[in-house]
Amino acid sequence: DVKVTQSSRYLVKRTGEKVFLECVQDMDHENMFWYRQDPGLGLRLIYFSYDVKMKEKGDIPEGYSVSREKKERFSLILESASTNQTSMYLCASSFETAIWGYTFGSGTRLTVV
Amino acid sequence: AQSVTQLGSHVSVSEGALVLLRCNYSSSVPPYLFWYVQYPNQGLQLLLKYTSAATLVKGINDFEAEFKKSETSFHLTKPSAHMSDAAEYFCAVSLDTGRRALTFGSGTRLQVQP
Numbered sequence: 001d002v003k004v005t006q007s008s009r010y011l012v013k014r015t016g017e018k019v020f021l022e023c024v025q026d027m028d029h030e031n032m033f034w035y036r037q038d039p040g041l042g043l044r045l046i047y048f049s050y051d052v053k054m055k056e057k058g059d060i061p062e063g064y065s066v067s068r069e070k071k072e073r074f075s076l077i078l079e080s081a082s083t084n085q086t087s088m089y090l091c092a093s094s095f096e097t098a099i100w101g102y103t104f105g106s107g108t109r110l111t112v113v
Numbered sequence: 114a115q116s117v118t119q120l121g122s123h124v125s126v127s128e129g130a131l132v133l134l135r136c137n138y139s140s141s142v143p144p145y146l147f148w149y150v151q152y153p154n155q156g157l158q159l160l161l162k163y164t165s166a167a168t169l170v171k172g173i174n175d176f177e178a179e180f181k182k183s184e185t186s187f188h189l190t191k192p193s194a195h196m197s198d199a200a201e202y203f204c205a206v207s208l209d210t211g212r213r214a215l216t217f218g219s220g221t222r223l224q225v226q227p
Contacts, residue, residue, distance in 0.1 A: 004156070031213050040122065042203060042219040043157075050213055058214065090156060098207035098215050099145050099164050104156030 003027075006091050006105040013112050019078040021108050023091030029103070030096050032074035034058075034066065037088040037107070049074055081112045117206045119218035127226050132191040134221045136178075136204030139185065146187040147205040147215065148178055157203060163187060174198070199225045 007022035025032065031050050035043040035058075045058030047066040055066050063085060067075045074093075078085055088109050092102040120135040138144055145164050149157040161172025168180045178189045189202060201222045205215040 033214065035217075040219060042119075043217040045214055045216070048214055056214075092157075094213070096213075098213055099162075101147060101159045101162055102149075102157070102215065104149075104158070106154075106156045 004091055004093050004103050004105040006089075006108050008108050009106065011108055011110045013078075013081050013110065015082060015112055017078075017081045017112075019081045019110070019112075021076040021078075021089055021091075021110070023074045023076070023093075023105055024072055025074075025093040025103070026072065027093060027103065028071070029093035030071075031094045032068065033092045033094075033102065034064075034074070034076045035090045035092065036060070037090055043090065046076065078110075083112050086110060086112045117204050117216055117218040119202075119204050119221050121221055122219065123222050123224065125224040125226060126194045128196055129193050132176075132189070132194045132198065132223065134189040134202050134204075134223065136187045136189065136218060137185055138187065138204075138206045140206065143182075145207040146178075146180060147207075148172065148176070148187075148189050149203045149205060149217075151201045151203065151220075153200070160189070160202075194223075194225045196225050196227065199223055 004025045033048040034046045049055045049068040065077045090107045091105040094102045117138045147162045148160040151157045161170045163180045171177045176191050201220050203220050204218040
């Protein structure tokens with residue numbers, strides 16, 4: 001069964017900490033995405049990557065960065081965590097274009113205190 | 114800019130009743146449209162997609178959606194609701210084949226009453 005795996009299901013971090021969220025896919029997908037999900041706002045795109053070491057900003061990149069050193073792994077980095085970054089974070093991957101749809105991970109619920 | 118609007122953040126139906134979840138999009142070019150479902154504490158799963166073939170698209174679990182260009186709509190329906198359909202549903206749009214990212218609506222939470 002094909003999978004997108006997010007390393008943590010729940011995470012609690014302190015304000016100001018540097019936080020790493022990891023995502024791994026086993027489908028040889030070109031594209032990988034990070035979204036955050038908040039009630040009433042749906043999913044909002046933070047960053048995506050279409051190739052190793054390549055990235056593009058999404059709709060809400062401020063306060064975040066990403067890293068893709070290998071095709072199967074895409075990391076989201078919160079440089080200095082703040083309470084307004086408390087959210088559900090969803091990773092997804094896809095083939096070349098969105099026409100094929102996404103495969104999602106189960107999500108990481110991050111709480112910043 | 115592309116956008117997608119889901120009317121109704123919460124919809125409640127009785128078991129066995131028709132399910133109708135509304136989605137409208139804005140686009141100056143033919144879009145690709147998707148419906149995803151999210152069950153509690155899980156990621157999103159693809160229900161169905163429209164990619165410029167037949168305007169009536171059938172998906173999993175007896176869901177279907179009809180693309181109506183004149184109304185810029187892609188509403189999701191199911192003839193008879195089941196308790197297991199209770200979940201959150203997201204409409205998403207991708208404007209063209211070159212665009213890799215999907216834009217999602219705000220979601221509709223479906224409740225099914227016994």
